[in-house]
Amino acid sequence: MGVKDENSYKTLDLFLKIGLDERTARNTIANNKVTANLTAVIHEASLTDGCDRTIGNLLYTVATKYPANAILHRPKLLEYVVSYKIKSPAQLEAAFSFLSNVASENFKQIDFEEACGVGVEVSVEEITQTVNEIFEEKKAVILEQRYRYNVGELLGSVRDKHRWADAKIAKQLVDAKMYELLGERTAADDVKPSKKKEKKEKPAKVENKVAEVTPAPPSEEELNPFSIFPVPEDNIKLHTEVFFSNGSVLRCCNTREMLDKHLRVTGGRVFTRFPPEPNGYLHIGHAKAMFVDFGLAKERGGCCYLRYDDTNPEAEKKEYINHIEEIVQWMGWEPFKITYTSDYFQELYDLAVELIRRGHAYVDHQTPEEIKEYREKKMNSPWRDRPIAESLKLFDDMKSGLIEEGKATIRMKQDMQSDNGNMYDLIAYRIKFTPHPHAGDKWCIYPSYDYAHCIVDSLENITHSLCTLEFETRRASYYWLLHVLGLYQPYVWEYSRLNVTNTVMSKRKLNYIVTNKYVDGWDDPRLMTLAGLRRRGVTSTAINAFVRGIGITRSDCSMIRLDRLEYHIREELNKTAPRVLVVLHPLKVVITNLEASSVMDLDAKKWPDAQEDDKSAFYKVPFSNVVYIERSDFRMKDSKDYYGLAPGKSVLLRYAFPIKCTDVILADDKETVLEIRAEYDPSKSKQKGVLHWVAEPSPGADPLKVEVRLFEKLFNSENPAELDNWLADLNPDSKVVIPAAYAVPALRNAAVGNTFQFERLGYFTVDKDSTAEKLVFNCTVTLKDTYNPLKVLDVLISSKTKVICVISWGVAEIPQIVTNYKEKSIEGLSLGFLITWIIGDLFNLFGCMLESTTLYTMTTSILTAQTVYYSHIYPRLKCRRLCQRGSTEHQPEAVEKAGKHIKNFGVKQVIDADRLSSPIPLPRKSSGRELYYMSARSLSRSHTPTTGSFLAQRMSPPHNGNSVEEPLLSAPISTQSASPTSTKSLLCLVSVLMFIGTLNFQLSAWNNLQMKHEKGFVIQLGRKLLQVFQSAVKSGSGGGSGVGTFLGWAMAAIYMGGRLPQICLNGLNPFMFIFALVGNSTYVASILVNSVDWSIIKPNLPWLVDAGGCVLLDTFILIQFIYFCNWAPQVSEDKQENLSAS
Incomplete structure (x- = not known):
């Protein structure tokens, strides 16, 4: 670690003076917290001039291991260390244990010395x-x-x-x-003894083959999530340490006197508070806060306040206040008291005056822009050091309304040079000439959240102040303010906030889409507001179960999938929602062998486990010769895996009889089904297909018509809040209204808020828009449960293989590009192979018609350009330059140089035999490092002739004696291995591209991969693009674009066919095919692991066949490479020896 500034040099010198070795001292400076602790310990011990190493090591132990709850006793301990009364690590550990268990008033020197062995000498x-x-x-x-x-x-x-x-x-x-x-x-003595394996006795045979396994008992935290919180009596330990820029440290904790006074008031009970700001409707994140605050108080037999944190009169409304109180009760919580921060405005004002008098606050006149600038530069306000009396006078003027709004604020005098931005002289009071919804127009100055929150916690004797993790950095200012005012300090604990996918949780964003009519109010069923969830039919029991299942730990839960909430909703409604029959898209069925005037009342079950003798578990449903089934339950063509109705096929009408389709009446377009004719079919008593239905209640009378509203996710992306244009991510099909669904008569008297299970469809709740003439139902949740841990694992594996696929294809051709450039050669590179790859890329692109494969087409294009340049252009340019340079040299030497370059680049030139010879060198061993740069055939060079070379030799005409063609066995490569620098450069380049590929994949995953409804969506898998048309999947046709499919098969043939010439001319960098093999393998795995549904696989079969075929071909090419590297060179050696002998 490099010590960069003067302060670091001074700190390093201080640590060296107490005997720390330089390495330990430098490592300590790298840790700001340990540095601050050790510096404070050295100053407390008055050893800034140094000490011997024994004491220095003890000081370091104190700085790193001293119990935080015993900070008040640290100076006393240091006295014992400096005076050599405590001189061993064992004594120090004993001191730590003793001091952490005593309060300041209970410290007894005699007991301490006895516990630490002070004065005890062992000879x-x-x-x-x-x-x-x-x-x-x-x-x-x-x-x-x-x-x-x-x-x-x-x-x-x-x-x-x-x-x-x-x-x-x-x-x-x-x-x-x-x-x-x-x-x-x-x-x-150094030989380890061998462990003898003890023979285990075979267990006796047990008659019962299935052993009874006792599950592991749940942890205490699972049984009681509130067990992690301390009792009020323990609130004398250190809360936090505030590190100031001048090196001093403030350690905040209650004194025994403060805690005793607090316990006398509370009686030792737990007191918490749920403190929402009344500036909007509560959402599901507040449900977690309620569960934590009210839940802890209930579990400990304590009390929880409902406190409105109403310090901003401009954003708060009476509507929100009323809503919060009502929704808290609906969630099942009963507040101990309902209070307002505004109830304490006078106490807060008096404490602000006291804060100024103590020199910890001042009146400031900076504008918001100036405050921002000064905070960025860590500069003090020019009014920071104004006289206390002047600040008191100005504060009184602010209260009296004598200063304009925005012209003055009260700021706390904290630490503008601190590393914690929440210590940058936070604003305590500001002027607002706005009436307060609760306090009226009595005040024109209002406290800030940072000032009021902690003080009201103390005034209400809160034992546990619980909040989400984004407030963790405010701990310093929270406890600093209470400390300088000498107030009781509650125990503060932060937990991870609750974020749910496919929605926004910010009140600002929620307020925007509500006020701009993107949704139908704060209680729109698509929103994650508690009012919206209630209107949708979600119960408070399900919400609390969902929150409890997530837990209240500090770990970052990231985004919680919506289907996890839906799981708890289904669990609850499955037990509480009675079953009824409703048809959303009716298709008329006339049963021809039943009398038109006949209407039967059948018994239908409200609950699946209803007992026959329990009449309340059944309801009456009329059955006549005209019934209505779901339009999706009928097809013109039957199939093996289809259980609905089709011409000539029988199905069972639930709770009724089997029917058989005998005729279909079509519209004029010959496609739309208008009516089905069927017959009661008593021969088919057991049917696989069971359909729900609704019948005419009387001849010629329509069934009960109801409006049904279906809901999808409000946003397409899982985390729309991260998008710049988050409004564009709104799902236009998030709400679908079915105005005339058919329902059984039993639903006629349903009341607002009643929830039912529409059999085979889902759970639906009566909406508040219902009238006496027409019921309106909201879809609460479908029957299908997508929260499947195994499926989540499949998706996880699939997504990981996608990433590997993208990275592999992203870097596949890079090693070969580097090889060609370094060697100035394209030996072993088939031009036809590269051209087919480009054509395959283009066919892939046009076949998918979705996204570009620019990166991969570009790299293939570079390889093709290299092939043309190094095979035809570069050798001639090189030869011409050598010949020109040779005009001043010996002519035969110049020609020989030119000839060598010609041979090395594979250009067939006829050269005079007298002026150019081409000896055949002996094979050599190649270093492993050359693997990065040389192909298999290049490792052994000319001694492993390719198939193409033999063909050229057979087909070439004979040459006369005066000229020779380039020898079949070319000159040896340099014996010098590739430099480590070159290897590192290649690996760095590949690493950068892998990082870019991963980043690109993550960004594309964050974007909206699911396009508009019925328009299909794309999964980008490196070189291959998977296209799935939702409409095709839903209809089960599995069809796709005919042109796209044709181009896909053409692409597959081209990709696989392009490898055949390369097999004949094996010479590419092996990493190219290794990456290609990994890319294709992971592509296939990513699809098959995620789904084997033929309706999804069928339209994408060309891409899967292509990838699978290329896996086999690439495997063969790599086997070729291994063969040429290990066995072919030896064969060439034998041939060389034979040539030499002859």
Whole structure:
């Protein structure tokens, strides 16, 4: 670690003076908290000029391990350390234990010294005698095990008898005694004894094959989530430490006098508060806060205030105040008292005056812009040091309305140079000439949240002040203010806030979409407001169960999926919602073999487990020859896995009879079904398909018509709050109204708020918009439960493989590009292979018609350009430059250089045999590092001829003796290995691209992957793009675009076919195919793990076949590579020896 500024140099010097080694001192400076603690300890001990190493080590232990709840006793402990009364780690640990369990008033010096062994001296003779006694007792075991015996046990026995003995002396005496008894240590003493496996007795056979497993009992926190909170009597421990920029540390805790006074008032009971600001409707996040605040008080037999934190009269309304009180009661909580922060305005004003008098506050005239600028620069306000009397006079003028709004504020004098922004002289009071909804127009100055919140907590004797984690950084200002005013300090604890997917929780955003009519008010069923959830039909019991299941820990729960809440809703409504029959999209069915005038009353179950003798568990439903079924329960073509009605097929009408479709009446378009004719079919008593239905209650009379509102997620993205244009993410299809659904007559008398299960559809609740003429039902939740832990695991695995796929394809071609550039060669690279890849990319792009594959097409294009350049352009340019340079050199040497370059770049040139020779070199061993740069064939160079080389040799015409073509076996590569720098550069480049690929994938995942309804959505999987049309999936057709499918199959053929020429010319960098293999494998896995539904797989089969086929081909190419690296060079050596011999 580099020490950069003067303060760090001074701190380092201070730490070195107390005997810390330089490494420990520098590591300590890297930790701000330990640095502050150790600096404070050194100053408290008055050892800024230094001390010996023994004391310095003890000071370091105090700084790092001293119990936080015993800070008040630390100066006393340091006195004992400096005076050598406490001089060993054992004594220090004993002191920590003693001091952490006593209050300031209970500290007794005699007890402390006895507990820490102060003044106790253990002589060497005493230690020696004890060591001899221990060895005599364990002599036989020690002789048997020799130096393998655990010396720690011996030292422990010494400590048991002499707790304050010098540990170093004890260790020396034990080692000496071991040497005296055993002599020199031998090699056998270092051999670890073999552990003999004990034979386990086979358990006796048990008649019952299924063993009864006792589940592990739930943890205390699971049984009681409030067990983590301390009792009020323990509220004397340290709350927090406030570190100031000048190096001083403020340690905030209650004195015994403060705590005793508090306990006398409260009687030792727990007091909490639920303090919402009445500036909007409460949402599900407040449900968690209620559960924590009211729940803790209830569990401990205490009290919880409902306190309106009404310090901003401009945003607060009486409407919100009334709503909050009503919704708290609906959630099942009963406040101890209902209070308002405005009830304490006079006390808050008096304390502000006292704060100014004590020099901890001042009147400031900076504008909001100036305050922001000064805070960014950590500069004090120019009015910070004004006289106290002047601030008191101006504050009184503010209260009297003599100063304009915005011209003055009261700011707390904290620490503008602090590392904590919540200590930047926070505003305590501001002027607002706005009437207060509760206090009226009595006040024109109002306290801020930061000033009022902690003071009212203290005034109400709150024992546990509980809030969410975003307030954690405010602990310093919270306790600082209470400390400087000398007020009782509650115990503060923060927990993770509750965030639910596909919605917004910010009151500002909620207020915006409500006031701008994006939704139908604060109680719109699509919102996560508690009023909206209640209107939708969600019970308070389900909400509290959901919150309890999440827990109240400090861990970041991130976004909680909406289906987890829906799970608890279903669990509750399944027990409380009676079953009824409703048809959302009616399709008329006329039963021809029943009399038109006949109407039967059938018994339908309200509950699935209804007993026959319980008449209240049934309701009457009329059945006639005209019934209505769901339009989606009929198809013109039957299929094996379809259980609905089709021509010639029989189904069972629930609670009624089986029917068989005999005829279908179509509209003029010959597609729309108008009516179905059917017959009662008594022969089919048992049917797989069971349909819900609603019948005409009397001949010619329509069933009861009701309006049904279906709801989807309000936002498409899981976390719309993170989007810049979050309003554009609103789902336009989040609400669908069905104006004329058919229901059974039993629903006619349903009241607002009643919830029912519409069989086979979901749970629905009567909405407040219902009238005497027409009922309106809101869909509470569907029957299908998507909260499946196994499915969540599948999605997790699928998403991880997607990331691997994206990264693999993103870097697949990079190693080959680097290889070509470094070698200035494209040996072993098939141009046809690269062209087919580009064409495949384009077909893939056009086939999907969704997103570009620019990155991957671009890298393939670079490889193709390299192939053309290095094979045709670069060698000629190089040869021309060498020939020009050779005009001043010896002519044969110049031509020889040119010839070598020509040969190295694979350009077939006819050169005079007298002026150019091409000897065949012997093969050589290649270093592993060259694996990054050389292909398999390049490692052995010309000694592993490719198939293409043999074909060229067979087909080439004979040459005359005066000229030769480029030799089939080219010149050897340099024996110099690739430099480590080059290797590191390549790995760095690949790492950067992998990071970019991961970032790109995450950003695309955050964006809206689900497009508009019925328009399809995309899952980007690296090179491949998966297209799923929602309408096709819903209808079960599994169809897609015909042109897109054709192009997809063409792309698959091109991708796989492009590898065939490369197999004949194996010479590419192996990493290219390794990444391709991983990319294709993970692509296939990401789809199959997530779903094997044929309706999803079918339209995307070309992409899956392509990826699967390429996996096999890439595997073959890699096997080729391994062969050429390990066996082919040896074959070439044998051929070379034969050539030399001949």
